[in-house]
Amino acid sequence: MVKNPSIxxxxxxxxxxxxxxxxxxxxxxxxxxxxGLVRAVNGVSYTVNAGESLAVLGESGSGKxxxxxxxMGILDMPxxxxxxxxxxxxxxDLLKLSDQARSQIRGQRIAMIFQDALSALNPVFTVGWQxxxxxxxxxxxxxxDAMKKAVELMDRVRIPAAKxxxxxxxxxxxxxxxxxxxxxxxxxxxxxxxxxxxxxxxLDVTVQAQIMELLAxxxxxSNMGLIxxxxxxxxxxxVADKIAVMYAGxxxxxxxxxxxxxxxxxxxxKGLLDSIPRVDQKGxxxxxxxxxxxxxxxxxxxxxxxxxxxYRRDNCVTDVPPLYEISGTRGSACHYYRxxxxxxxx
Amino acid sequence: xxxxxxxxxxxxxxxxxxxTFLIFAIVYALPGDPLQALAGEKRVDPVFAAAMREQFxxxxxxxxxxxxxxxxxxxxxxxxxxxxxxxxxxxxxxFQVTFKLSMTALVFEAVIxxxxxxxxxxxxxxxxxxxxxxxxxxxxxxxxxxxxxxxQLLLGVKxxxxxxxxxxxxxxxxxxxxSYLLPGFVLATVSIAYLTRLTRTSLMETLRADxxxxxxxxxxxxxxxxxxxxxxxxxxxxxxxxxxxxxTLMGGAVITETIFNLPGIGQQLFQSVYLQENPVVVGIxxxxxxxxxxxxxxxxxxxxxxxxxxxxx
Amino acid sequence: xxxxxxxxxxxxxxPAKTPKKEKAASLWSDAWYDLRRNPVFVIGAAMVGIxxxxxxxxxxxxxxxxxxxxxxxxxxxxxxxSEHWFGSDNLGCDVYSRVIHGARxxxxxxxxxxxxxxxxxxxxxxxxxxxxRWVDIILSRVAEIFFAIPSILGALLILAVIGRDNxxxxxxxxxxxxxxxxxxxxxxRAAVITxxxxxxxxxxxxxxxxxxxxxxxHILPNALAPVxxxxxxxxxxxxxxxxxxxxxxxxxxxxxxxxxLMIADARNRFLEAPLPLLFPALFLSLTILSVVxxxxxxxxxxxPKLR
Numbered sequence: 001m002v003k004n005p006s007i008x009x010x011x012x013x014x015x016x017x018x019x020x021x022x023x024x025x026x027x028x029x030x031x032x033x034x035x036g037l038v039r040a041v042n043g044v045s046y047t048v049n050a051g052e053s054l055a056v057l058g059e060s061g062s063g064k065x066x067x068x069x070x071x072m073g074i075l076d077m078p079x080x081x082x083x084x085x086x087x088x089x090x091x092x093d094l095l096k097l098s099d100q101a102r103s104q105i106r107g108q109r110i111a112m113i114f115q116d117a118l119s120a121l122n123p124v125f126t127v128g129w130q131x132x133x134x135x136x137x138x139x140x141x142x143x144x145d146a147m148k149k150a151v152e153l154m155d156r157v158r159i160p161a162a163k164x165x166x167x168x169x170x171x172x173x174x175x176x177x178x179x180x181x182x183x184x185x186x187x188x189x190x191x192x193x194x195x196x197x198x199x200x201x202x203l204d205v206t207v208q209a210q211i212m213e214l215l216a217x218x219x220x221x222s223n224m225g226l227i228x229x230x231x232x233x234x235x236x237x238x239v240a241d242k243i244a245v246m247y248a249g250x251x252x253x254x255x256x257x258x259x260x261x262x263x264x265x266x267x268x269x270k271g272l273l274d275s276i277p278r279v280d281q282k283g284x285x286x287x288x289x290x291x292x293x294x295x296x297x298x299x300x301x302x303x304x305x306x307x308x309x310x311y312r313r314d315n316c317v318t319d320v321p322p323l324y325e326i327s328g329t330r331g332s333a334c335h336y337y338r339x340x341x342x343x344x345x346x
Numbered sequence: 347x348x349x350x351x352x353x354x355x356x357x358x359x360x361x362x363x364x365x366t367f368l369i370f371a372i373v374y375a376l377p378g379d380p381l382q383a384l385a386g387e388k389r390v391d392p393v394f395a396a397a398m399r400e401q402f403x404x405x406x407x408x409x410x411x412x413x414x415x416x417x418x419x420x421x422x423x424x425x426x427x428x429x430x431x432x433x434x435x436x437x438x439x440x441f442q443v444t445f446k447l448s449m450t451a452l453v454f455e456a457v458i459x460x461x462x463x464x465x466x467x468x469x470x471x472x473x474x475x476x477x478x479x480x481x482x483x484x485x486x487x488x489x490x491x492x493x494x495x496x497x498q499l500l501l502g503v504k505x506x507x508x509x510x511x512x513x514x515x516x517x518x519x520x521x522x523x524x525s526y527l528l529p530g531f532v533l534a535t536v537s538i539a540y541l542t543r544l545t546r547t548s549l550m551e552t553l554r555a556d557x558x559x560x561x562x563x564x565x566x567x568x569x570x571x572x573x574x575x576x577x578x579x580x581x582x583x584x585x586x587x588x589x590x591x592x593x594t595l596m597g598g599a600v601i602t603e604t605i606f607n608l609p610g611i612g613q614q615l616f617q618s619v620y621l622q623e624n625p626v627v628v629g630i631x632x633x634x635x636x637x638x639x640x641x642x643x644x645x646x647x648x649x650x651x652x653x654x655x656x657x658x659x
Numbered sequence: 660x661x662x663x664x665x666x667x668x669x670x671x672x673x674p675a676k677t678p679k680k681e682k683a684a685s686l687w688s689d690a691w692y693d694l695r696r697n698p699v700f701v702i703g704a705a706m707v708g709i710x711x712x713x714x715x716x717x718x719x720x721x722x723x724x725x726x727x728x729x730x731x732x733x734x735x736x737x738x739x740x741s742e743h744w745f746g747s748d749n750l751g752c753d754v755y756s757r758v759i760h761g762a763r764x765x766x767x768x769x770x771x772x773x774x775x776x777x778x779x780x781x782x783x784x785x786x787x788x789x790x791x792r793w794v795d796i797i798l799s800r801v802a803e804i805f806f807a808i809p810s811i812l813g814a815l816l817i818l819a820v821i822g823r824d825n826x827x828x829x830x831x832x833x834x835x836x837x838x839x840x841x842x843x844x845x846x847x848r849a850a851v852i853t854x855x856x857x858x859x860x861x862x863x864x865x866x867x868x869x870x871x872x873x874x875x876x877h878i879l880p881n882a883l884a885p886v887x888x889x890x891x892x893x894x895x896x897x898x899x900x901x902x903x904x905x906x907x908x909x910x911x912x913x914x915x916x917x918x919x920l921m922i923a924d925a926r927n928r929f930l931e932a933p934l935p936l937l938f939p940a941l942f943l944s945l946t947i948l949s950v951v952x953x954x955x956x957x958x959x960x961x962x963p964k965l966r
Contacts, residue, residue, distance in 0.1 A: 072563055074562050074563050103566075104565070105565070106562070106563060106565035107563060107565025108565055111563070111564075114559070114560060114563075116556065119555065119556040119557065120557055120560045121557055122557040122560070122561070122575055122579070123557070123579070123653070123654070123655055124579055124582075124652065124653060124654060125578070133564070134564060137565075137566060138565060169654040169655070171654070171655050
């Protein structure tokens with residue numbers, strides 16, 4: 001794949017080569033609300049390299065989308081605040097950049113796809129206009145050339161009859177086609193990192209698979225780093241290389257995808273895996289994690305998962321578990337991860 | 347688009363028939379002698395009355411009379427004044443005055459209302475926003491009747507330029523565009539307040555929309571996010587407001603033209619009411635209502651231009 | 660589970676009201692709680708309260724011994740004196756007394772028109788929204804026709820036809836109300852249609868509640884809020900419209916006193932003697948300001964979305 005010609009590597013620090021493409025480091029995000037301070041993200045760290053896919057898994061309110069929005073710099077501040085942490089892109093901390101420098105990266109080098117393409121696309125402009133806007137604004141292209149590029153992109157995400165449909169409005173497309181347009185728009189300028197925030201949640205199951213396949217394919221072609229945010233463990237298995245599981249604003253487990261599927265190292269990941277319906281368990285009751293996600297205004301002390309945890313011991317209620325290193329590529333924030341891995345529950 | 351336009355045009359037909367019938371009914375079906383109602387306080391001469399009854403088909407059934415009335419309207423005949431002149435001749439030259447006045451008011455409205463509303467929405471919750479809201483509260487509370495006289499006194503009479511001549515003419519249209527500035531502003535005041543509030547809420551709502559977040563994520567400069575992505579969407583409710591506002595402007599023009607002595611339709615209406623020349627009152631109101639309906643039809647078309655979701659319904 | 664939550668939520672709170680129809684009840688009690696703490700509402704309500712008292716008992720407030728209808732031409736257009744606090748008008752009448760006595764017309768026209776349009780538009784809107792089909796089609800079409808006539812123009816026409824001899828509070832209310840009810844109908848209809856599809860209404864229907872019971876007990880309480888909001892906002896528009904119509908000579912007629920009429924009377928000599936015009940204008944604006952404040956506060960309390 002042709003590298004983006006606009007990347008000016010001279011601006012980047014010398015150790016860029018050893019740094020991961022994107023590194024989130026000890027990120028904290030909090031929101032001021034009428035009810036009090038909400039700590040949505042509490043020290044999240046993860047990395048993505050070029051050509052790598054990271055799946056960030058968690059329920060709504062786990063902080064997975066907020067982390068992504070902090071990377072993009074599209075959080076509304078206030079009410080949001082980032083008291084601590086870094087988001088390093090090729091070694092440069094994005095949080096320290098000026099607004100202007102940041103908007104040079106947004107959309108061009110780090111792009112994002114949203115959950116509901118119908119509301120994420122502007123209803124009053126044609127899809128061609130919205131895609132070609134990337135070329136007109138960021139590349140200074142003329143209207144006609146930019147429109148040609150838009151058609152090419154729509155072809156690339158396999159929208160049938162792209163040439164005719166380029167002048168249609170978002171509401172004239174089906175849900176899956178709209179998400180393809182969203183994707184076309186996000187990859188327009190060959191970004192190095194693509195963040196997909198629940199890209200298939202609003203779609204039918206069959207369309208979900210097609211979209212995931214498309215994302216995987218585009219990623220292989222262009223060697224992008226892909227961050228896939230989802231609450232659906234079933235979606236990520238084929239696409240992701242590694243998984244970070246989030247709960248109540250923290251990463252509770254990270255692992256290569258196959259390791260986690262084979263043998264989860266945190267009670268929460270285990271619960272999620274067990275609650276996927278499987279053909280070979282037909283007729284049995286479906287497992288469900290007991291209880292409700294915690295109230296972010298009133299977090300339980302100790303391990304945030306302890307009220308719902310079948311492995312709970314006394315110290316879980318008082319001590320916050322650090323992210324224990326299981327191996328070079330795995331970590332689990334559970335005091336009793338060994339028992340979880342060994343599958344011993346009493 | 348074509349189907350939408352056609353459907354709106356067809357929908358307007360019953361409204362046009364209904365409103366003209368309503369006006370007709372108000373004049374002829376209210377209790378009392380319609381001829382006396384048309385004549386006002388003047389004593390009706392029996393011979394003249396008989397002739398008038400014949401001319402106005404007063405001896406025919408109501409619906410037949412409505413038919414005649416409708417035929418007259420369609421052929422551009424809006425009745426006759428007591429002096430025997432057709433009402434339509436009264437409009438000559440007066441429409442331009444009222445049109446210029448309304449346009450001046452619309453410009454004030456658009457510039458001040460949209461500007462203030464935009465500013466307040468961007469400063470949401472800050473003191474500037476609260477100040478704008480308080481200002482609109484004040485504007486809404488001062489009816490045209492009051493702002494007209496007060497501004498006439500303050501700006502037209504008390505405010506003098508170096509030469510000792512008031513910058514804003516107090517009355518008449520002999521100073522060209524300058525004559526319209528003050529009355530245009532007075533006519534606009536209440537609408538400015540409403541448009542400011544509407545722009546503010548509309549833009550605040552749009553700014554929360556997902557597609558605005560998308561535009562930011564696309565790396566669009568702030569000016570473009572606001573000026574293209576957000577503004578275009580918030581224009582939709584604002585345009586709808588303009589249609590309804592035209593009615594307010596028409597009502598307000600009667601007061602404003604009376605206060606500032608502008609020889610427009612509004613002043614004519616006031617004078618006809620004052621002289622109890624009811625056929626002229628009925629004629630003018632009918633014409634204005636027709637203009638209002640047609641203008642709203644145009645606004646509906648504009649609405650479709652702005653919002654493709656409607657266009658392709 | 661319930662044992663845990665009960666003491667945690669309201670240990671010291673007074674016993675909760677009956678949970679029956681809690682959705683509607685909490686809206687109203689929340690709104691009332693918001694209103695009491697909103698300075699805009701408190702000031703607006705206090706001003707409206709004062710105006711209502713003035714219009715009910717003008718004799719208590721007017722200058723002692725100065726009857727608003729006894730005028731002395733010799734006193735015409737005298738400035739502010741100890742006897743005439745607001746000066747005197749073209750006919751030598753006491754402006755202060757007349758301003759005090761003029762409040763009644765504004766308050767009466769405003770409140771009666773708002774109540775009449777609220778009730779007529781509300782009832783018709785409830786019927787149109789609830790029964791749908793041809794009831795809705797007919798009522799909505801008729802409303803659309805009335806809606807297509809700008810209200811001041813329509814009122815001007817109606818009052819011109821009624822004639823000055825029959826003009827008064829009644830005819831002004833009729834003229835304003837005749838053209839304003841469709842707006843209330845539209846709002847009530849939309850609210851009823853929304854409420855009709857709410858789960859609790861569907862459930863009540865499934866449980867066999869009759870149409871009247873559903874309409875009055877389940878839909879009306881939840882559709883009432885927007886009608887109250889629009890009626891409060893209309894109040895200011897009606898007061899302004901009465902003044903405008905009286906100013907134009909088709910509304911309230913002399914010897915009755917209306918601020919609009921006072922402005923019309925003072926108009927000819929306005930530039931040399933502004934006081935007889937400015938005082939009724941000031942009171943008119945203050946009255947509208949107070950009801951607009953009331954309307955803003957009620958809207959914020961009942962419909963937080965619109966803020």
